[in-house]
Amino acid sequence: MSGTKTHFLVTGATGYIGGSVLTRFLAHPHADTFQFTAIVRDSQKAAKFEELGVHAVVGSHSDAHLVEKLASEADVVIAMADCDDVGAAKATLEGLRKRHTLGSRPIFINTSGTGVLVDDAKGMHSTDTVYDDSDADQIETLGSNQPHRPVDKVITQADAEGYVRSYIILPSTIYGIATGRLVELGIQNPHSIQIPQLINAALDRGQAGMVGEGKNLWPNVEVHELADLYIKLYDSIVADDATGHGRNGYYFGASGEHSLYDVGKAIGEAMVTLEKSSSPEPTTFTQEDLDKYFGGSPYLGTNSRCRPTHSRALGWSPVNSTGDMLASIRPEIEALIKKKNAGVA
Structure with missing residues (x-):
C-alpha cells in the first residue's frame, strides 16, 4: 500500500x-x-x-x-x-x-x-443444483x-x-x-430492489403476486x-x-433461502393487515403484469441456490434467517407507502 x-x-x-x-x-x-x-x-x-x-x-x-x-x-x-x-x-x-x-x-x-x-424455471419448479x-x-x-x-x-x-x-x-x-x-x-438509498419491486407491484394491482407457481428458490x-x-x-x-x-x-x-411463494404470501398477509388487499394469497403475474412491473421478464421466477462456504471461512457469521426476512416485509411495505404518500420518487 x-x-x-x-x-x-x-x-x-x-x-x-x-x-x-x-x-x-x-x-x-x-x-x-x-x-x-x-x-x-x-x-x-x-x-x-x-x-x-x-x-x-x-x-x-x-x-x-x-x-x-x-x-x-x-x-x-x-x-x-x-x-x-x-x-x-x-x-x-x-x-x-x-x-x-x-x-x-x-x-x-x-x-x-x-x-x-439463475435458470429458466419461470416459478414452476425448484432445483437441486x-x-x-x-x-x-x-x-x-x-x-x-x-x-x-x-x-x-x-x-x-x-x-x-x-x-x-x-x-x-x-x-x-x-x-x-x-x-x-x-x-x-x-445520501444513501435505504431500500433494496427485488422485494420492493414485488411490493410496489402488489400495491398497484391490489394483490400480492408471483411468477408461475412461485416454487423457485433464492437465497437471502x-x-x-x-x-x-x-x-x-x-x-x-x-x-x-x-x-x-x-x-x-x-x-x-447468502444466509437463508426462500421460495417466491413465501415472499408473495408474506406480502399478501401484510397487505391484508394494512387493509391494502382482501386476500393474503399471491396470484400468478400475467404477461401484462410482467410487462408493466418487471420489464416483461420472468427473472424473479428463476432459481438461484448457493452455499457460502468461502464466505463463512473468513469468519463471516450472519445470524438473520429467512424468518427475519419475511418479518421485514411489513415494515418495508409501510415505509414504501409512507414514501409514496409523501410524493418521494
Whole structure:
C-alpha cells in the first residue's frame, strides 16, 4: 500500500449496498489510515460526503476516462454500482494496471450477484443444483451468457494476468431497510430492489403476486450483515496473502433461502393487515403484469441456490434467517407507502 494512507476508490456509494458498506468502512478500527474517494453524480451529495471525510468526485462510473484515472490512484477499488457494466470494469482494470506499474498489486473487490446462477424455471419448479463458492471448478461451468458473468470473467482474467488481486462478492436477495449516517444525511438509498419491486407491484394491482407457481428458490441476506462480509473479506486480504482471489475469489453473500411463494404470501398477509388487499394469497403475474412491473421478464421466477462456504471461512457469521426476512416485509411495505404518500420518487 502507498504512503501512510490506504487509498480506496468506491463506486455506488449512494446506493443500498454501497452506502451500507462505506458506512462500515468509515467505522473500521483502522479508518484513520484510510482515504476514500467516491464517484458521485449529485453535487449536493458530494458536499455531504466531503463533510464525512470522503473525497467525492462528481461524475459517473460510466465515464471511462474518469474511472481509469481514479483507479490508477487507488490501492483498493470496491465496485458496488452496475455489476453488468463491462466498460466500467475494463476502465477500472486499466487504471489498476497503471497502478501496478508503480510496484504494487492493487486489490479489486467487485460486487456481482447470485443472479449469475439463475435458470429458466419461470416459478414452476425448484432445483437441486446448489453452487458452492469454494468450488472454482463448479463456478467455471457457468455460461458466459449468464447475468453478470461477462464482468466477472473480465475481472478474474485480469487477476490471472497478475496485475491485480480480484475478489468477487455475490449478494443474493438483500432485505431490510438500511440505516446509518449516510441514510440520515440523505445520501444513501435505504431500500433494496427485488422485494420492493414485488411490493410496489402488489400495491398497484391490489394483490400480492408471483411468477408461475412461485416454487423457485433464492437465497437471502440482511443488508447490514452483507456489509459485514466486505469488512471480513478486506481484513482477511490484508492479513493473509493466501485469501482466495481470481478464479478462487468468489464469495456468496447468502444466509437463508426462500421460495417466491413465501415472499408473495408474506406480502399478501401484510397487505391484508394494512387493509391494502382482501386476500393474503399471491396470484400468478400475467404477461401484462410482467410487462408493466418487471420489464416483461420472468427473472424473479428463476432459481438461484448457493452455499457460502468461502464466505463463512473468513469468519463471516450472519445470524438473520429467512424468518427475519419475511418479518421485514411489513415494515418495508409501510415505509414504501409512507414514501409514496409523501410524493418521494
